[in-house]
Amino acid sequence: MSLSRRALLRLLSGASALAFARPAGAAGDKILDQGIGGTGIRPGPDEEGDRGIGGTGVVGTIRAFGSIVVNGLRIAYPPDVAVAIDGRPAGVVELKLGHVVQVVARADESGLSTARIDVLHEVVGPVTAVGRDRLTVLGQTVATRGAAEPRRWRLGERVAVSGLRRPDGVIAASRIDPAGDRPALVAGPVRRAPGGTPRIGTLPLPGLDPALVGRRAVVEGEVAGRRLAIAESREAGRPFGPEVGRVSIEAFVARDGGRLRLGSGLEVAGSAAALPRSGGLAVIDAAVGREGRLTVESLRLRRDPAESGRSGPGAADPVGRGGVDAPGGRGPGGRGVEGPAQPGSPGGLGRGGVPLDRRMPGDAGGFAPHGGPGRPGGLAPPGGFTAPGGAGPGGFAPPGGFGAPGGPGGFGPPGGGGFGGRR
Missing domain, CATH: 2.40.50 (OB fold (Dihydrolipoamide Acetyltransferase, E2P))
Known part of the structure; x- marks a missing residue:
């Protein structure tokens, strides 16, 4: 059974159940609970119950290519997409599996797309200690087991670490690359050392603005012994402004x-x-x-790739070889770059001739970033959207994602009332 976008939105228009109840906010900070999670679709004035389309901020790891797949969302980009690495201009061919990126995605009838991709490293600097599945870089402990394209690193080598920080401060690396001549950098929550000096991890940051203590910050500078001589710092605790819904x-x-x-x-x-x-x-x-x-x-x-025994981000979300977890292939801009760690031109056919799926999450028959082709119908429980109404507590359930088989989403009742899906 297929549903038009308008019919789907009508079915979801009554959503009010959320996994988190919202605290009271200031006037003008009203948050509507009828958006379709992660897509940027928000309620609008249309008298038939359809919704407007706005921007969605996304921060996460590139798990697959053929567009980019981040947080289970397939985000297309044009051939001239702007790319920056730690704020410095770069090219699309420099995007790699395991990079942590920040994008603003917008939805249209064909799916999600973005005009800019920012790659964010958590630490850039020399390796000062090497252990089993561990590195120390600029006072940051880096767990390397889940990193894409792993290799052995030596003391003194300069590396750029992509990854997510755990609550204990350890960086779970999703990718580690040679840093070349990039400036030393560390990003993370700022704490006070016992003597009162601000620090990130165990790296002391004397001279850092004390207003940054307790917040996430990005700090760049020159390595001076066991310290970082600060050249630039900025608060980074709220990556998106109110223009993103x-x-x-x-x-x-x-x-x-x-x-x-x-x-x-x-x-x-x-x-x-x-x-x-x-x-x-x-x-x-x-x-x-x-x-x-x-x-x-x-x-x-979701499962941590480092704890599941998988080899890295590319293995964590298998979707099939052509155009998704195999970067490269042909897009509308012509022949893309093919290679083990290079994205190709956006859209079109991936390597192997597999068509790229640009449908919205939950559309009938969509691809599933965590578990291969989705079940027919795409809205069958427990993956996808949950009932009653709208994007319920489940959001996009791992590994279900785009209607694929998977565990119950989020926290709350698994979605019911699937349309066209097989149990």
Whole structure:
């Protein structure tokens, strides 16, 4: 059974159940709970119940190519997409599996797309210690087991680490590359050392603005012994402004008393009653309020590639060889770059001739980033959207994602009322 986009949106228009209850906000910070999680689709004035389309901020790891697949979302990009690595201009051929990226995606009838991709490293600098499945870089402990394209690193080599920070401060690397002549950099939550000096990890940062303590910051400079001579620093706890209506953020999470704490140091708000019982790697869907404040709407835990014995981001989300987890292939801009770690031109056919899927999450027969081709219908429980109405507590359930078979989504009842799906 197939559904038109308008009919689907009508069916989902009554959503009100969320995995996290919202705290009272300031005037003008009203958050509507009828958006389709992660897509940027928000309620609008259309008298027939359809919705407008807005921007969605996405922070997460590139798990596959053929467009880019981040947080289970397939995000297309044009041939002239702007790419930056730690704020410096780069090219699309420099995108790699395992890179942590930040994008603003917009939805249209054909799916999600973006005009800019920012690659974010958690630390860039010399290796000062090497252990089994561990490195130390600029005072940061780096767990290397889940990194894509692993290799042996030697003391003194300069590396650029992509990954997500755990609540204990350890960076779970998803990719490690030679740093070349990039400036030394560290990003993460700023704490005070026993003597009062600001630090990230165990790296002391004398001279850092004390207003950054307790917040996520990005600091660049020159290595001076065991310290970093700061050249530039900036607050990074709220990556998106109010022009973005919704966000999808991949992060390690933990309970911290009555609140949710992200290892990255990003700031979120949500109801303590709905916190997960245990922490782990999660994808968080949140609404963006005044001054970029993030209010969590749903949270779904996912398997950590480093703990599941898989070899890295490319293996964590198998979708099939052509055009998805095999980067390269042909797009509308002509012949893309083919190779083990290079993305090709966006859209079109991936290597092997497999057509790229640009449908919205949950569309009938969509691909499943976590488990191969989705079940017919795409809305069958427990994956995809949950009932009653709208994008319920489940959000996009791992490994179901785009209608694929998978565990119950998020926290709350698994979705019911599937249309056209096989159990």
